Structures are given as C-alpha cells and as structure tokens.
Amino acid sequence: MKLALIKSLLLLGIIVFISCKSTRATTSEKSFAKGADVGWLPQMEATGYTFYDTDGSEKDCLQLLKDRGINTVRLRVWVNPSSDKASGHCSPAETVAMAVRAQNMGMRIMINFHYSDSWADPGKQNKPAAWANHTFPELLNDVYQHTYNVLMMLKQAGVTPEWVQVGNEIPGGMLWPEGSTKNWDQLGQLLNKGYDATKAVNKQIKVIVHLDEGNNNAKFRDFFDNATAQKVRYDVIGLSYYPYWIKSDYKDNIADLENNLKDMASRYDKEVMVVEVGGEDTLVQNTHDMLIAVIEAVKNVPGNKGLGVIYWEPQGARSWSHYPLSAWQKDGRPSPALDALKD
CATH class of the missing domain: 1.20.5 (Single alpha-helices involved in coiled-coils or other helix-helix interfaces)
Structure with a gap:
C-alpha cells in the first residue's frame, strides 16, 4: 500500500x-512581443491604399498583421505635425484613435514620443515650433506636460500602453541643442521628466530609452554609462537594427547584436527590446531569415530580459511610401518575410 x-x-x-x-x-x-510600427497606416487608408490577403481578398491591415503573429503595435506621436502624407499626421488625437483601434484588435500598445513636429532620429532632433524659443526650465515642463497629456488622453479612451519611449533614436540626445549629449546634465533631466510623467499616469508602464545601430556595443556603452552617471530613470533599453542602412548583411553582425543585447541587460540590469527592425522588400528570403535570427537573439538574453521585436512599418509599401524596407508586395499583399513572426 x-x-x-x-x-x-x-x-x-x-x-x-x-x-x-x-x-x-x-x-x-505569449509575453514575447512581436510587433509592427504602423504610424503610416491611417494616412495610407485615407489616400485609398487597399490591403489584400494572399488569396486576393480585401482585409483590414491590422488583421493581416495579426494573422502573421503580430501582437503589438508601436505608434509615434508628434507635437503639432503637418498634414503631409508621409512626414506629417501622428498628432496626439490621431495616435489615440489608432491606439484604440489596435487595442480593440487585441494588440498591445507602445507609444513613441519624438518630441518634435516631424521625424526625430540620429541626424535631427528638432524642437517643436511651439517650443522653439522656450528656456530650458520651460522645455522640462514641455516634456512633462506633453507626455502626461497624451497618456491621459489614452487613459480616458481606455488605453494604457504597455511601453512608452522617451525620445526616438537619441544617441546624440534630443531637443537640440539644449538636450544634446554635449549637455548630458540637461539631457538627463529631460529624460527623467518623460519618465516621471509616464509613471504619474501609470506606474506599470515601462519606459524605454532608444538608440540606433543595435549591433554597435561601443555606442550603447558610451550613452548608457553617461545615463547612469546622470541617474537617468528608465526600464528598458530599446535598439534599432537595420543591416541595410549600414550597408551589410545581417549575417555579418547578428552576433554583435546578440552580444550587445546581453551586455546591456547585464551591465545595466535592464530589460532589452529591438523596437525597430527591417529588411529590403525585394530580398524576401533574406529578410525572413534575418527576422528569425533577430527574434532568436532577443530570446537568448538571459533571465527573460529580452522582451520582443518590432518591425518598422511592414505595411508601408514602397509604392505608397517610397520606403525600401517595408514587408509588403507590389500587389498590396503581405510579404512572405512576415511569416517569420508567426508562432
């Protein structure tokens, strides 16, 4: 017995x-984020672009993305953007509307604050026109209030983002010249204002600080060592990874990306995430294989600190945007490269 x-x-x-x-x-x-930045989507639809499934049937773009394993949407927000088709829109109100739509589709939400009226990236970090003549103390207030107000608009619409980016690709800082990395003390204060505003709305939202060239460990160490010295508060290190823009094949530096992801997670005790990735639309198999490799690199970060991978504007077909790194075909259908994101 x-x-x-x-x-x-x-x-x-x-x-x-x-x-x-x-x-x-x-x-x-399930918790691993497989995402798409779709800031162009409302404009594409407004100008009559039509999305089709592989069988030729017309279908909602977000559904097409969801069918390919995408569970997260990343949305940029500008302060007072123009109505330009490709370099405008993405106002707070438009971003809220898109976030509600994506959430209703079961998507997780990331909000990307550019703190500009148009594109902010390593080559340009222009202040919004309304902030152009503000003193540094006023800029601190601008960052706090803009971040807080947009997130409160989202909250009132029933959306709480899972992640918020304070700045977009900021290896040289943001809100130049005051927030340049030449003025690290001031940059640190601006970043902390974005963090504080986010946490004031919801302490559970994870704050991301984001740089380009995710395979470049020296760039990341330099930036985040300075951020540490300035006591910058954040939860996640975000990376872009575009072999196309550094004129290489992913096989030449995917190991560098993985090593950098692991180093960032251990050196700063932070979670990490590839918040932008893309491959040339004409190289379907190469882009597919790159995505598989990037997902694996993020998942290989010890301690479940690798949170996910987000494709930048997969639906932004070249015929509409003239952008060479979408994952959409000439016939309006998703590229087979996106199948890499399926579970």
Missing part, C-alpha cells in the same frame, strides 16, 4: 512539474 502511494505521489509530482514547465514556456512565449 505504501509503495503504491509513493508511486502515485511521484507520478503526481512529475505531472505537476511538466504542467508547470509547460505553463512557463507558454507564458514566456
């Missing part, structure tokens, strides 16, 4: 262990 009882208990223990292990694996897989 005792022997039978012992065997039963051992069997029960094995079943519970396997079940827990399976649950952990499933939960970990």
Whole structure:
C-alpha cells in the first residue's frame, strides 16, 4: 500500500512539474512581443491604399498583421505635425484613435514620443515650433506636460500602453541643442521628466530609452554609462537594427547584436527590446531569415530580459511610401518575410 502511494505521489509530482514547465514556456512565449510600427497606416487608408490577403481578398491591415503573429503595435506621436502624407499626421488625437483601434484588435500598445513636429532620429532632433524659443526650465515642463497629456488622453479612451519611449533614436540626445549629449546634465533631466510623467499616469508602464545601430556595443556603452552617471530613470533599453542602412548583411553582425543585447541587460540590469527592425522588400528570403535570427537573439538574453521585436512599418509599401524596407508586395499583399513572426 505504501509503495503504491509513493508511486502515485511521484507520478503526481512529475505531472505537476511538466504542467508547470509547460505553463512557463507558454507564458514566456505569449509575453514575447512581436510587433509592427504602423504610424503610416491611417494616412495610407485615407489616400485609398487597399490591403489584400494572399488569396486576393480585401482585409483590414491590422488583421493581416495579426494573422502573421503580430501582437503589438508601436505608434509615434508628434507635437503639432503637418498634414503631409508621409512626414506629417501622428498628432496626439490621431495616435489615440489608432491606439484604440489596435487595442480593440487585441494588440498591445507602445507609444513613441519624438518630441518634435516631424521625424526625430540620429541626424535631427528638432524642437517643436511651439517650443522653439522656450528656456530650458520651460522645455522640462514641455516634456512633462506633453507626455502626461497624451497618456491621459489614452487613459480616458481606455488605453494604457504597455511601453512608452522617451525620445526616438537619441544617441546624440534630443531637443537640440539644449538636450544634446554635449549637455548630458540637461539631457538627463529631460529624460527623467518623460519618465516621471509616464509613471504619474501609470506606474506599470515601462519606459524605454532608444538608440540606433543595435549591433554597435561601443555606442550603447558610451550613452548608457553617461545615463547612469546622470541617474537617468528608465526600464528598458530599446535598439534599432537595420543591416541595410549600414550597408551589410545581417549575417555579418547578428552576433554583435546578440552580444550587445546581453551586455546591456547585464551591465545595466535592464530589460532589452529591438523596437525597430527591417529588411529590403525585394530580398524576401533574406529578410525572413534575418527576422528569425533577430527574434532568436532577443530570446537568448538571459533571465527573460529580452522582451520582443518590432518591425518598422511592414505595411508601408514602397509604392505608397517610397520606403525600401517595408514587408509588403507590389500587389498590396503581405510579404512572405512576415511569416517569420508567426508562432
């Protein structure tokens, strides 16, 4: 009788262990963000662009993305943008509307604050026109209020983003010249204002600080060592990874990306995420294989600190945007490259 009882208990223990292990694996897989930045989508639809599935049937773009494993949407927000088709829109109101639509599709939400009226990136970090003549103390207030107000608009619409980016690709800082990395003390204060505003709306939102060239460890160490010295508050290190823009193939530097991801996670004890990635639309297999490799690199970060991978404007077809790194075909259908994101 005792022997039978012992065997039963051992069997029960094995079943519970396997079940827990399976649950952990499933939960970990489910929590991994596979995303798309779709800031151009409303403009594309407004100008009559039509999206089709592989069978030729017309379908909502977000559904097409969801069908390919995408569970997260990243949305940029500008302060007072123009109505230009490709370099305008993305106002707070438009961003809120898109966030509601994406959330209703079951998507997780990331909001990307550019703190500009148009594109902010390593080559330009122009202040919004309304802030152009503001003193530095006024700029601190501008960053706080803009961040807080947009997030409150989202909250009132029933949306709480999972992540908020304070600045977009800021290796040289933001809100130049006051927030340049030549003025690290001031840049640190601006970043902390964005962090504080975010946490004032919801402490659970994770704040991201984002640089380009995710394979460039020296660039990241230099920036985040300075951020540490300035006591900058953030939760996640965001990376862009575009082999196309550094004129290389992903096979030449995917190991550098993975090593940098691991180094950032351990050196600064932060979570990490590839918040922008893309490959040339004409090189379908290469882009597919690159995405597989990038996902693997992020998942290989120890301690489940690799949060996810987001494709930048996969739906932004070259015929509409003239952008060479979308994942959309000439016939309005998704590129097979996106199948890399399927579970």
